[in-house]
Amino acid sequence: MADGVLRRAMSLLRVFTDDEPQLTASQLSERSGLALSSVHRLIVMMLEEGMLSRAPAHRYAVGARLWEIGELSPLAATLRETALPHMVRLYEATGENVHLAVLDDPTPAEASAVFVGRITGRASVPTISRSGGRHPLHATGVGKALLATRDEGWLEEYLSAPLLLETRLSITDPARLRAEIERARTRGYATTREEMTLGNFSVAAALGALVGLPPAAIGIVAHLGEALDERRLAPLVMQAAKDLTRAVRHPDSQ
Incomplete structure (x- = not known):
């Protein structure tokens, strides 16, 4: 179960690019191939852990915690x-x-x-x-x-x-x-x-x-x-x- 969550979280992180460093939940779902309901649940978890951060216009960006760990x-x-x-x-x-x-x-x-x-x-x-x-x-x-x-x-x-x-x-x-x-x-x-x-x-x-x-x-x-x-x-x-x-x-x- 944990392995599946980790893989899904990584699939979200991989869709951020230089051209699109901020994405909406719908865009994350579309680009990752994950169901929107799953994406919303992952976003909540990843925000709590600092893996994602909130951006303007209901968008999300890679979180500072990932930079810190990196x-x-x-x-x-x-x-x-x-x-x-x-x-x-x-x-x-x-x-x-x-x-x-x-x-x-x-x-x-x-x-x-x-x-x-x-x-x-x-x-x-x-x-x-x-x-x-x-x-x-x-x-x-x-x-x-x-x-x-x-x-x-x-x-x-x-x-x-x-x-x-x-x-x-x-x-x-x-x-x-x-x-x-x-x-x-x-x-x-x-x-x-x-x-x-x-x-x-x-x-x-x-x-x-x-x-x-x-x-x-x-x-x-x-x-x-x-x-x-x-x-x-x-x-x-x-x-x-x-x-x-x-x-x-x-x-x-x-």
């Missing part, structure tokens, strides 16, 4: 907090958006990159990423860097699922993506050019294996016209990945 995750308490000074240094060296992402892979075919940290400035190129946002592996720099850490069996299953076009330049052919992954392994960093957002370029590198944490990668996103000097940007990103790996593995030495 901050206890190792992704926040260990990885992101340790990463912040390294991300700031990378931003200061490049002036570009800096992203930190981890691999979320309930199964390889469903895997994606979850952004756990982001630093940007007024002069940085606009991006669609946000902390907590989820993006495809094949179309993002950090995603390709994460793919380069996976073994052949994992990649085989991942590539068995269709790769969606994010822009007209997204790489959706498995053979071409495999070549990109091999190139990233050889060079130590991955790149994208207008594959997630037209006009943008990215460089990213994977961190080393970290105990208790999923695979992670750090990268920058810049305007294509300003970022063609790959030889300058790639070493900065790779050094940031090495420094951050060392900092997470040996926190007492920092």
